[in-house]
Amino acid sequence: MQKIRGSAKITTMYKTNQTKVKKQKSFSLVKKILTALQCGKPINFIMKPQTKGKGFVKKINWQKLREEKIDEGYLKNQIYHLRRKKLIEFKEIGNITKIVLSEQGKKYVLKYDYGNLKIHKYKFWDRKWRLVMFDIPENKKRARDAMREKIKELGLVKFNDSVWIYPYSCRREIDFVAEFWQIGKYVNYAKVVSITNQHYLKKVFKLQ
Numbered sequence: 001m002q003k004i005r006g007s008a009k010i011t012t013m014y015k016t017n018q019t020k021v022k023k024q025k026s027f028s029l030v031k032k033i034l035t036a037l038q039c040g041k042p043i044n045f046i047m048k049p050q051t052k053g054k055g056f057v058k059k060i061n062w063q064k065l066r067e068e069k070i071d072e073g074y075l076k077n078q079i080y081h082l083r084r085k086k087l088i089e090f091k092e093i094g095n096i097t098k099i100v101l102s103e104q105g106k107k108y109v110l111k112y113d114y115g116n117l118k119i120h121k122y123k124f125w126d127r128k129w130r131l132v133m134f135d136i137p138e139n140k141k142r143a144r145d146a147m148r149e150k151i152k153e154l155g156l157v158k159f160n161d162s163v164w165i166y167p168y169s170c171r172r173e174i175d176f177v178a179e180f181w182q183i184g185k186y187v188n189y190a191k192v193v194s195i196t197n198q199h200y201l202k203k204v205f206k207l208q
Helices: 002-038 063-067 072-084 103-116 138-153 171-180 198-204
Strands: 044-047 057-061 088-093 096-101 129-134 157-160 163-166 187-192
Touching: 002 072, 002 088, 002 096, 002 103, 072 088, 096 103, 103 171, 129 138, 129 171, 138 171, 171 187
Parallel strands: none
Antiparallel strands: 044 057, 044 096, 088 096, 129 163, 129 187, 157 163
């Protein structure tokens, strides 16, 4: 009886691990599809003639399919899954159908990118300082607090209540955060060659 229970436990653990692996594989491919679409890299396919307009894919044309040896049948299943979740849409152009992000899909990708956002640290400092300044109204307090929390997480240092500083280029990342919270018009970015308390800031950022 003990052996049977032990065997059943091992089988259950194996099935659980297999399920986790499948979910990780699925999420990885979904991420690649959505990221490619966000970056403007096309995923085109040809519809089966007898099912045109019904969403059945005959042949997919995607560079990653060949580069990473992705199983085409598995890719099709993930595309159908994303379409059911309304994250992508099919746009027909002649005999070719293009996959594009839906509005809901754009929001999903934006949310995912926000959580994984990082600022690239360059090997050499150009001896310039980046200032991020904002004056966000009280009726957008939630967005203002979230903005502060995120830029602190990204490594910027508070200079005063509404001014943060960083030694490397971060315009793209700051614009992204501001756009995410829809407060871009209240956020300003500047690059300066000199600033007070520079000696202290160099220590904080471990610069030479």
